[in-house]
Amino acid sequence: MGILEVKDVGKRFGGLQALSDVNLSVKENSVHAIIGPNGAGKSTLLNCLVGKLIPDTGSVMFDGQSVLGRTPYEINQMGISRVFQTPEIFGDLTVMENMMIPCFAKRDGAFRMHAIENMMAEKDIVEKAEAMLVDMNMADKKDMHSASMSRGDKRRLEIGMCLAQEPRLLLLDEPTAGMARADTNNTIDLLKQISDEREITIAIIEHDMHVVFSLANRITVLAQGTPLVEDDPENIRGNPKVREAYLGETA
Amino acid sequence: MLGLNKKDTSLMIVVAILALFAPFILNPFPEGSAMAQFNAGYPDLMQRFVIFGIFAIGFNILFGLTGYLSFGHAAFLGIGSYSVVWMYKLLDYNVIWGLPLAIITSGLFALLIGYVSLRRSGIYFSILTLAFAQMSFNLAYSVLTPITNGETGLQVYTDDAQVLLGANEATSPHLFGIVMNSSAKLDLGPWSFTFNNGYYFCAIILLLVFYLAIRIFRSPFGMMLRAIKSNQTRLNYTGLNPRPYALAAFVISGMYAGLAGGLMAAMDPLAGAERMQWTASGEVVLMTILGGTGTLIGPVLGAGFIKYFENIFSKINDNILHQWFAFLPDGLEDFVVFIIHPFIGKGWHLTLGILFMLVVIFLPGGLVEGGQRIKRALSRKKDADAAKTEPAE
Amino acid sequence: MDAIILQILNGLDKGSAYALIALGLTLIFGTLGVVNFAHGALFMIGAFCAVTLSKILNLSFETIDPTKTDFLGNPLKVKTPYVMEWFGPETGAAIIDWAVPLAILFSIPIMIAVGFIMERGLIKHFYKRAHADQILVTFGLAIVLQEVVKYFFGANPIPTGAPDAFKGSFDFGVLLGYDPNVIIYPYWRMVYFFFAALVIGGVFAFLQFTTFGMVVRAGMADRETVGLLGINIDKRFTIMFGIAAAVAGIAGVMYAPINSPNYHMGMDFLVLSFVVVVVGGMGSLPGAVLAGFLLGILESFASMNQIKSLIPGIDQIIIYVVAIIILLTRPRGLMGRKGVMEE
Amino acid sequence: MNVKPDFSKGHNLAETAPAFLSIWNMESYYGESYIVQNISFNVHEGEILALLGRNGAGKTSTLRSIARMDSPQVTHGEIWLDHQPLHLMKSHEAAAAGIGLVPEDRCIIPGLTVEENLQLAQIAPPIGWSLDRLYELFPRLGERRKQEGVTLSGGEQQMLAIARALARDIKVLLLDEPYEGLAPVIVDEIEKTLRIIKEQGITTILVEQNAVRALELADRSVILDTGGIVFDGSANEVLSNEELRAEYLAI
Amino acid sequence: YTNEPTGSSVTLGFNVPQTGPYADEGADELRAYELAVEHLNGGGDGGMMNTFSSKALSGNGILGKKVEFVTGDTQTKSDAARASAKSMIEKDGAVMITGGSSSGVAIAVQGLCQEAGVIFMAGLTHSNDTTGKDKKANGFRHFFNGYMSGAALAPVLKNLYGTDRNAYHLTADYTWGWTQEESIAAATEAMGWKTVNKVRTPLAATDFSSYIAPVLNSGADVLVLNHYGGNMVNSLTNAVQFGLRDKVVNGKNFEIVVPLYSRLMAKGAGENVKGIHGSTNWHWSLQDDASKAFVKSFGTKYGFPPSQAAHTVYCQTLLYADACERAGTFNPCGVVEALEGFEFDGLGNGPTLYRAEDHQCFKDVLVVRGKENPTSEFDLLEVVEVTPAAQVTYAPDHPMFAGGNLGTCNPGA
Ligand SMILES: Nc1ncnc2c1ncn2[C@@H]1O[C@H](COP(=O)(O)OP(=O)(O)OP(=O)(O)O)[C@@H](O)[C@H]1O
Ligand SMILES: Nc1ncnc2c1ncn2[C@@H]1O[C@H](COP(=O)(O)OP(=O)(O)OP(=O)(O)O)[C@@H](O)[C@H]1O
Ligand SMILES: [Mg+2]
Numbered sequence A: 001m002g003i004l005e006v007k008d009v010g011k012r013f014g015g016l017q018a019l020s021d022v023n024l025s026v027k028e029n030s031v032h033a034i035i036g037p038n039g040a041g042k043s044t045l046l047n048c049l050v051g052k053l054i055p056d057t058g059s060v061m062f063d064g065q066s067v068l069g070r071t072p073y074e075i076n077q078m079g080i081s082r083v084f085q086t087p088e089i090f091g092d093l094t095v096m097e098n099m100m101i102p103c104f105a106k107r108d109g110a111f112r113m114h115a116i117e118n119m120m121a122e123k124d125i126v127e128k129a130e131a132m133l134v135d136m137n138m139a140d141k142k143d144m145h146s147a148s149m150s151r152g153d154k155r156r157l158e159i160g161m162c163l164a165q166e167p168r169l170l171l172l173d174e175p176t177a178g179m180a181r182a183d184t185n186n187t188i189d190l191l192k193q194i195s196d197e198r199e200i201t202i203a204i205i206e207h208d209m210h211v212v213f214s215l216a217n218r219i220t221v222l223a224q225g226t227p228l229v230e231d232d233p234e235n236i237r238g239n240p241k242v243r244e245a246y247l248g249e250t251a
Numbered sequence B: 001m002l003g004l005n006k007k008d009t010s011l012m013i014v015v016a017i018l019a020l021f022a023p024f025i026l027n028p029f030p031e032g033s034a035m036a037q038f039n040a041g042y043p044d045l046m047q048r049f050v051i052f053g054i055f056a057i058g059f060n061i062l063f064g065l066t067g068y069l070s071f072g073h074a075a076f077l078g079i080g081s082y083s084v085v086w087m088y089k090l091l092d093y094n095v096i097w098g099l100p101l102a103i104i105t106s107g108l109f110a111l112l113i114g115y116v117s118l119r120r121s122g123i124y125f126s127i128l129t130l131a132f133a134q135m136s137f138n139l140a141y142s143v144l145t146p147i148t149n150g151e152t153g154l155q156v157y158t159d160d161a162q163v164l165l166g167a168n169e170a171t172s173p174h175l176f177g178i179v180m181n182s183s184a185k186l187d188l189g190p191w192s193f194t195f196n197n198g199y200y201f202c203a204i205i206l207l208l209v210f211y212l213a214i215r216i217f218r219s220p221f222g223m224m225l226r227a228i229k230s231n232q233t234r235l236n237y238t239g240l241n242p243r244p245y246a247l248a249a250f251v252i253s254g255m256y257a258g259l260a261g262g263l264m265a266a267m268d269p270l271a272g273a274e275r276m277q278w279t280a281s282g283e284v285v286l287m288t289i290l291g292g293t294g295t296l297i298g299p300v301l302g303a304g305f306i307k308y309f310e311n312i313f314s315k316i317n318d319n320i321l322h323q324w325f326a327f328l329p330d331g332l333e334d335f336v337v338f339i340i341h342p343f344i345g346k347g348w349h350l351t352l353g354i355l356f357m358l359v360v361i362f363l364p365g366g367l368v369e370g371g372q373r374i375k376r377a378l379s380r381k382k383d384a385d386a387a388k389t390e391p392a393e
Numbered sequence C: 001m002d003a004i005i006l007q008i009l010n011g012l013d014k015g016s017a018y019a020l021i022a023l024g025l026t027l028i029f030g031t032l033g034v035v036n037f038a039h040g041a042l043f044m045i046g047a048f049c050a051v052t053l054s055k056i057l058n059l060s061f062e063t064i065d066p067t068k069t070d071f072l073g074n075p076l077k078v079k080t081p082y083v084m085e086w087f088g089p090e091t092g093a094a095i096i097d098w099a100v101p102l103a104i105l106f107s108i109p110i111m112i113a114v115g116f117i118m119e120r121g122l123i124k125h126f127y128k129r130a131h132a133d134q135i136l137v138t139f140g141l142a143i144v145l146q147e148v149v150k151y152f153f154g155a156n157p158i159p160t161g162a163p164d165a166f167k168g169s170f171d172f173g174v175l176l177g178y179d180p181n182v183i184i185y186p187y188w189r190m191v192y193f194f195f196a197a198l199v200i201g202g203v204f205a206f207l208q209f210t211t212f213g214m215v216v217r218a219g220m221a222d223r224e225t226v227g228l229l230g231i232n233i234d235k236r237f238t239i240m241f242g243i244a245a246a247v248a249g250i251a252g253v254m255y256a257p258i259n260s261p262n263y264h265m266g267m268d269f270l271v272l273s274f275v276v277v278v279v280g281g282m283g284s285l286p287g288a289v290l291a292g293f294l295l296g297i298l299e300s301f302a303s304m305n306q307i308k309s310l311i312p313g314i315d316q317i318i319i320y321v322v323a324i325i326i327l328l329t330r331p332r333g334l335m336g337r338k339g340v341m342e343e
Numbered sequence D: 001m002n003v004k005p006d007f008s009k010g011h012n013l014a015e016t017a018p019a020f021l022s023i024w025n026m027e028s029y030y031g032e033s034y035i036v037q038n039i040s041f042n043v044h045e046g047e048i049l050a051l052l053g054r055n056g057a058g059k060t061s062t063l064r065s066i067a068r069m070d071s072p073q074v075t076h077g078e079i080w081l082d083h084q085p086l087h088l089m090k091s092h093e094a095a096a097a098g099i100g101l102v103p104e105d106r107c108i109i110p111g112l113t114v115e116e117n118l119q120l121a122q123i124a125p126p127i128g129w130s131l132d133r134l135y136e137l138f139p140r141l142g143e144r145r146k147q148e149g150v151t152l153s154g155g156e157q158q159m160l161a162i163a164r165a166l167a168r169d170i171k172v173l174l175l176d177e178p179y180e181g182l183a184p185v186i187v188d189e190i191e192k193t194l195r196i197i198k199e200q201g202i203t204t205i206l207v208e209q210n211a212v213r214a215l216e217l218a219d220r221s222v223i224l225d226t227g228g229i230v231f232d233g234s235a236n237e238v239l240s241n242e243e244l245r246a247e248y249l250a251i
Numbered sequence E: 001y002t003n004e005p006t007g008s009s010v011t012l013g014f015n016v017p018q019t020g021p022y023a024d025e026g027a028d029e030l031r032a033y034e035l036a037v038e039h040l041n042g043g044g045d046g047g048m049m050n051t052f053s054s055k056a057l058s059g060n061g062i063l064g065k066k067v068e069f070v071t072g073d074t075q076t077k078s079d080a081a082r083a084s085a086k087s088m089i090e091k092d093g094a095v096m097i098t099g100g101s102s103s104g105v106a107i108a109v110q111g112l113c114q115e116a117g118v119i120f121m122a123g124l125t126h127s128n129d130t131t132g133k134d135k136k137a138n139g140f141r142h143f144f145n146g147y148m149s150g151a152a153l154a155p156v157l158k159n160l161y162g163t164d165r166n167a168y169h170l171t172a173d174y175t176w177g178w179t180q181e182e183s184i185a186a187a188t189e190a191m192g193w194k195t196v197n198k199v200r201t202p203l204a205a206t207d208f209s210s211y212i213a214p215v216l217n218s219g220a221d222v223l224v225l226n227h228y229g230g231n232m233v234n235s236l237t238n239a240v241q242f243g244l245r246d247k248v249v250n251g252k253n254f255e256i257v258v259p260l261y262s263r264l265m266a267k268g269a270g271e272n273v274k275g276i277h278g279s280t281n282w283h284w285s286l287q288d289d290a291s292k293a294f295v296k297s298f299g300t301k302y303g304f305p306p307s308q309a310a311h312t313v314y315c316q317t318l319l320y321a322d323a324c325e326r327a328g329t330f331n332p333c334g335v336v337e338a339l340e341g342f343e344f345d346g347l348g349n350g351p352t353l354y355r356a357e358d359h360q361c362f363k364d365v366l367v368v369r370g371k372e373n374p375t376s377e378f379d380l381l382e383v384v385e386v387t388p389a390a391q392v393t394y395a396p397d398h399p400m401f402a403g404g405n406l407g408t409c410n411p412g413a
């Protein structure tokens, strides 16, 4: 029984069956990669997990509880964090403030009226956010206006923000897209470290096979809305069906 | 100090000094001089500066932080006023009954209106708030006349209940006997300064609520509000529910508006329906933007700016112009008066409109940005001076 | 039943005024995304185009009539319009009589010019600025325009009649088999309705059957990218502004005989027109038109005595009640597009 | 810090421009931050130039400067395309002169269908490939032509962005990370497309994080670091220069 | 007392609408004020000072002090009007405030003056409440009111249209509208008319078509428009547009009545006023000496005849000055005493009384009609009847005016 159990999920957009009969089980403390051609429905599946979309059929259980019908923030409070394909950060806020918000969300829940306290006097939050920035190698950008960072930095910040919430399941939608090789390698290390040290389960969508094969313990290949195969990385690499549908000659 | 950082403390001190010494600061010109026309240091206007400052500070907590643009805040202003006058009518002229009630009723109304309106965002939200406020205004003006006294405005009549009214009690608003409309005058040479009880009462309240606003701005709550403005999607996916935060901000700013409305009635025991009209809601929007949205002091400046024009420029007439320019040769005098004439007196709207445009074109951040630019120019000059002197050392 | 038909007629007419104003506003506000508080002022300027033209046509020379005296007891100066002198009294009088329809021709170039100047000189710099800044600058502009008009024309309304041919009213009731005088309707209001339908149709056709509409929509969503595709979006925005100003202007011209123009008539319509546009849904021209007619008709119904006696004061608030209900049941108004000014 | 463009130094590049596209002493600013720092390079007709560098090196800014976008603001320097002075143009004029930029975040226009996105590109002359031909190249787009562009999957959006550039008759194609978020098979396909485009005689500047892939395709390469050029030479040279690769490309 | 003038001059506060829909009316009031000040200070031709029955004024200011004035903008809003009045009292030291062009504003400012201890001479205010339930000891009204309109109009309407008529009222939905509707309905019902319906219209309404369309079908043959300003201009224009005036109902010509007329409104409504009856406080075409003197001095200075608003505020300024002279003080209580029960003549409306009980002025009321063939842009109304004061006088405790309490004069600090 995995921490995340997806059963028979289907989703239709108008005339397009984006997902059908998706079954997926993500084991606790594993790194589970979801790969597949463009338009296979990977992001759609992710959206169904976090409450952005409601699947037409099937069920999604996280840690024994159904996530369906819950709002995104409720699902997040259950322990699922998500990194978006195009970075979603608080552009008007500084990097430090961006990092503090998830810390508050973790400590205080979905809503708390703390209108009089001084934000900076919340020692535990400030320390945690600073530590996280150091972990993300962004301490020097602390007071920067986050909207004016380059895209790679934005993505790193977003990952950091998700980690600061200490989620139990981290969902990443192409976290290294557009990242320089050096940073990609750093991110791989970081994610490895996360899954080893923080006991966070990771589900990752990625087209960069270098990243996928460096991280994943388990891979699901999605094609045209249904899982094609699910297997260990080595087997996937050799699978002719996968090669044809997805990997091409290069892998 | 008081849990504020250095910058905020000095801002607070500056505001406190400005507020407490306003009777001097606003009356820079000697009585009877030609420029005395520009003096603003009389009780009514000083009270208005402060009251509308409070209104705008509260509005800015909603608009400046969350970005939700309410076009119906005047409704709360009106509700605050009606609450206070009703307390005069039922109990007595002590403002201590009415003001808390004003805050509570406007808070409740804000809760209701905000709860409904915040289901939508952007312009849809603005129009919902506008619709609620206009409904309140239209009803208060006519159908609800038994409660609001309609067009005439709610006021105290001698046959009102006033159950607490003591035999020797003042028959105008007061706080435990401190009568709001009584003043002390100080004459220094040609200068004359007025110290009005009501003004100081309002000023102290302003300082309190300004302090509260700083605390809110610097609080985690304030940061959440800014996060709402910045990216609601991210907020949702960070496990935070934007709705109660926005609603809390709406209610707080509604209470500020209610307090401001209550104070208006505390200074002048009358509550008119037009306080709830959309133009009044629009005015506070303009004040906030003009001063500098999202800044602490901006809304107060914006409020002062608009009220100054409304009360000082509208009173300048051709006669006064002729007095000012009497030193010019006759033809030239008439010409100058002719040129200035469209902008003063009944033309004060024109001047105001032009100034709105100039400010927003040249100072995108509002009056506060103007201040910052001056400061920067000065410090740059200082730097330049310093640079010049360096080689000499 | 007759009362209902009557109010539907009234509503259609009110609605056509709302729809026309909302249409112009939607072109700027719903499509270009500029909160234009000066739109009412454009409507007002349109009405004053009619006033101005009628003043021009009435330009007169004075002759002294010694048989009569003026209020101070001096001999009375009698004014004769030049047009009467030039074209003869009858043709002259007819020209003056037709001042309002003529003013349409007169106003279109003026309004387009006003729109161009406004956009090039001011609004252009505000596309990328916050909506709040747009509000402040256009509100300032509205005040200025209004005060300028007040300076030249005064604050009092200025009567501007329809041609004599359109005076009086048409008895619909008789047509439908009712008694005379049961359902009557002024000719000019019928003209207004057909005129509005024509303008609305014209604007739709222009935006539908040319790619112009698509380009402007695209430009509003993402100016940069549209520029990358070789399209000079600035020019199109300017044109759009000109069209919107012209629509507002001719709506104002035709409205002049219905209610005497005054300098603050724009502000009177401003709030209402924003409500109409938003209820219609941001970015949707059909939405704006639909909402205009819907609110017009509902407003007329609410003013019926039978309904007023059920709910006192309902006619005061009907528009707002309907707006609230619609916005709560349909998140983006009647036909709003996603993402337009939702933040 | 509003520096006025200074073209007074007068290299008359109109006649003497050594190449098809010449960038000469170009400097650009985001507000007050100096981003593109006095760079000069040439691109020859028909070649593919790989513009490489770390995150934040200024690659995107360079492309945007060439396409004459509003930000960053080019304050100094000259850009000549086929004897036309791009530095004197606005972005829509540059586009008419033959520049086609595929922006890094694709910029599919919301509210428009796939087909409308393409039609939009064919409103202003010069018009390039026909829609049929584009659908032939990207059959997926043909299938989705009535769908709203922004709801396409990431990879589909990338195809649409490239197709949109080709829908215009361009001389230079500026590609900002075209492979980002694409499945390996598709990357292969796009690479093929780029070769086809090259055969058509279209000059290309390619910005890409996957440096090896880009270099294999490119004729020449320019490497940027903190807004300045650190290398300008043939693609093979980079591949063979260990030091350069390690220092600036982490490969 | 408040703002006792100590120097060589005395300051009066002229608080009129300078912006908003009534700005033109306010501008005309200001002209009249300036004229009055000029006359009080001995300038010009003296205007009605020469015809005024009281001869206390001598052209040397008031009590020997030169008259100065300050102006302000009421914006036709109670709040703004009070703010403006307060600044005159607190900043400029005005001992008397006057002006305004709506009842809401008049009542609000009157209340303020009572509290502050200065005299208020109301400008244009026609609601019964101003000297009814909202009357104040420090306030006086020279203008007539809704009741008086009804009393003056009823006999004329009876003569013109007979006693068997069905009236339909359209009424602006706020206090002034209601009191006028009540007054007119009462007066016309007393002479036998029936009231078919009373419909309230929103203040903000600009298009009255949906209120006017059902009128014909209601069996009414007279439409009474209890509207003022822009409302009146629009409702009348709309009514004429619907062709109501060409209709025959119940075998009678359909008629429209506008109980409260002003020349500026008539100008706004243009041709639509032709032949329509209403009442007004004063009109420049009156041929008594006082009116002629005023028209002459106003017309000479400004080039056009004065409006009733101008006349009202001019009179009030003279009356105030005269009262100060007679009382020998600016003390509000002295002034009140001098004005209460004051009878005079020579200000244009015949013998006039300032009644002590409610501070309402009683004088002749004019019934006017829109002129069919105006000779100039000012010549829009013609006087049909001068209703003598006695006919419009009512008891101070008349039910329409009941409920208020005049209180006692307040001299302030
Ligand atoms: N809101 C929507 N409306 C209609 N179709 C949609 C919508 N969202 C996604 N689709 C379609 O559903 C399919 C799956 O999209 P999805 O974004 O899940 O793909 P993906 O696997 O994430 O691809 P990529 O790797 O390219 O990001 C695509 O064909 C897309 O066009
Ligand atoms: N809108 C902006 N405002 C201010 N600075 C910006 C802005 N956009 C980018 N920058 C800064 O300009 C520098 C260069 O950014 P650019 O996007 O050109 O880099 P890049 O080489 O394309 O990086 P990446 O590989 O991450 O896309 C970065 O330091 C970035 O912080
Ligand atoms: Mg995807």
Ligand SMILES: [Mg+2]
Residues within 6 Å of the ligand: A151, D059, D060, D061, D104, D176
């Ligand atoms: Mg980039």
